[in-house]
């Protein structure tokens with residue numbers, strides 16, 4: 196799914212107070228529930244940068260943050276990964292669970308509803324993926340990604356892929372949108388180079404296909420970090 200992005204300031208930027216954050220969390224759950232109850236939200240293809248990154252890896256434990264329609268989680272499970280797929284939307288995680296069962300990979304996918312601003316799944320992972328983990332609602336996204344970096348096993352990878360441009364078919368054509376660049380995300384994470392190394396921080400272009408089969412060149416903002424250990 197290729198349609199949401201930061202519009203209002205994130206809580207990281209806006210510094211929301213505790214009570215504001217509670218109301219915003221409820222709004223976020225409502226917003227994404229509504230999103231996933233509409234048929235157009237169900238594009239369950241694997242994301243290309245996830246496929247590119249994970250294809251050469253030996254399967255292990257993966258965590259998909261904001262799994263949405265579950266294209267990535269199912270793709271990983273089919274390649275032998277044990278995936279924990281989490282999303283704020285109960286509808287999304289239930290459908291991912293059903294789809295995993297229907298496709299015969301239920302053993303490889305554990306789904307859970309989490310508002311990642313409030314809770315984070317237990318466990319240690321060889322791969323944590325955050326694909327287009329954008330929301331128009333306030334979220335301490337960098338805090339979530341920092342927690343994700345600390346949930347890696349030694350040698351594990353954190354892959355953050357953000358939009359770097361607005362696709363013509365995106366519902367949100369707000370010209371003031373700011374997509375976090377890989378450098379900005381890395382700077383916000385402020386990971387100790389003694390324990391984490393940045394393997395990739397770039398903004399590749401690719402040809403993307405929209406929901407009606409239309410194509411356009413889009414930019415992805417890619418940050419790939421390895422947990423060295425320690």
Ligand SMILES: C[S@@+](CC[C@H](N)C(=O)[O-])C[C@H]1O[C@@H](n2cnc3c(N)ncnc32)[C@H](O)[C@@H]1O
Nearest residue numbers: 196199227261262263282283310311312326330
């Ligand atoms: C732009 S969509 C990307 C979905 C999926 N990763 C993909 O690439 O198609 C952002 C996802 O983040 C989820 N999300 C937004 N805020 C969240 C939060 N606070 N906690 C957990 N998931 C959240 C949304 O429900 C949505 O599925």
